[in-house]
Amino acid sequence: MARHVTVSSVTSYPFVADPSISHGALLDALIDHWTARIATVLPDRPDLIVLPEHGDRPLAHWYPLRHFPIEQVAEFTAYKGDQLRDALSEIAVANRARIAYSGYRTDEQGLLRNSTQLIGVDGEVVGVYDKNYLTIPEHGVRGVSHGERMQVIETDIGRIAPVICFDLNFEQGLRELAPQRPELILFSSAYHGGFMQQYWAYACRAHLVSSVWSDNRSPIISPVGEVVASTTNYYSEVTTRINLDCAVLHIDENGKRFADVKRKYGPKVSIHDPGRVGVVLLTAESDDLSVADVMTEFGLVDVDDYFGRSLEERERALSEDPSAD
Known part of the structure; x- marks a missing residue:
């Protein structure tokens, strides 16, 4: 029978902050930023909201790109802990929405991960995906640890597969994911990926919802590789209804x-x-x-x-x- 799901992609330009800002002030600013961004789609009552990669990693300058020192990012990640995720969980509960939150986290072994955490309508984390295919600087300079497997998360709305940025370049990851038969791929990213978004959607026979840093467009793609909705150069959020049956x-x-x-x-x-x-x-x-x-x-x-x-x-x-x- 029809399995309609209302999905929203919410993105923005990277969050730029003064490196001298305190951890507390930075966290408050990030929570306020994403609360305001998510509020733009809540009138549509989405079942699922997808956020971009590194939504919680500030930049010292966007163009030309200038990163915070990695030591400062590591310190902020430790300070932040689950506080931003918990703020998103409150939004999820209040609006009966699921939220895919992508950012840095420290796992149970103390390893730094680039992860998508999928928050359910009860505010609990339904599943966590760790980015499998890191760029060389991401691992060698920033100290992020590789994820070990592509995965599908079983949820109340369907079989969901988070994918992050550089993952999209690797056929090995696609060959691992496609046989798991995801119904919905969530692509959180800092790079667009071009036609590779459509290729992954078609190869997995799955809908794909992307959330990519502005001013790239973030499309929602059908299992036959067609863009069914997209953010634009004017609006960095989009909501549409898809049918998973x-x-x-x-x-x-x-x-x-x-x-x-x-x-x-x-x-x-x-x-x-x-x-x-x-x-x-x-x-x-x-x-x-x-x-x-x-x-x-x-x-x-x-x-x-x-x-x-x-x-x-x-x-x-x-x-x-x-x-x-």
């Missing part, structure tokens, strides 16, 4: 049944063709019908099953062809 199907074999599906169910299902890639996005738009039901009834198979069968057929043919050697 969907599947990506190849037109081969399935296509001959699409007319029968529409004749029977009409507007209760959507069969959307993005063009050029030979796939459609099948979505259930009714509370009394699911994509799984439709696929079973009409003998439809998702694109990964179809591609898998195609590979098996190739292997069989090559094994039987004496000229293949």
